[in-house]
Amino acid sequence: MRPEYTEIKKLAGMLLEANIPFSTYYYLEGMQIRYFDKNGLQVCSVIENDVSYGNRADLLEIMGLCNSEDSVEGYLTADTVFNRIQNHYAKNI
Numbered sequence: 399m400r401p402e403y404t405e406i407k408k409l410a411g412m413l414l415e416a417n418i419p420f421s422t423y424y425y426l427e428g429m430q431i432r433y434f435d436k437n438g439l440q441v442c443s444v445i446e447n448d449v450s451y452g453n454r455a456d457l458l459e460i461m462g463l464c465n466s467e468d469s470v471e472g473y474l475t476a477d478t479v480f481n482r483i484q485n486h487y488a489k490n491i
Contacts, residue, residue, distance in 0.1 A: 446458050
């Protein structure tokens with residue numbers, strides 16, 4: 399994993415601090431965070447790697463919890479993605 403991928407590391411720290419369960423994986427020379435609902439179904443996948451939307455700007459790509467009908471949304475900050483996950487988690491505990 400490239401050391402400059404700091405946004406996904408920041409997101410992992412924010413999720414840990416908030417006690418929101420998630421899993422991390424190394425994925426395509428980068429990292430993936432997967433957030434699941436209480437039934438174990440994946441709600442959101444967050445990636446930052448060599449081919450993700452926004453990687454050159456150290457930004458994140460998500461699948462799930464998108465603000466539009468698109469299935470994938472890129473160029474997002476860790477704060478933006480954390481807020482979406484935190485809002486979903488709070489409503490579905």
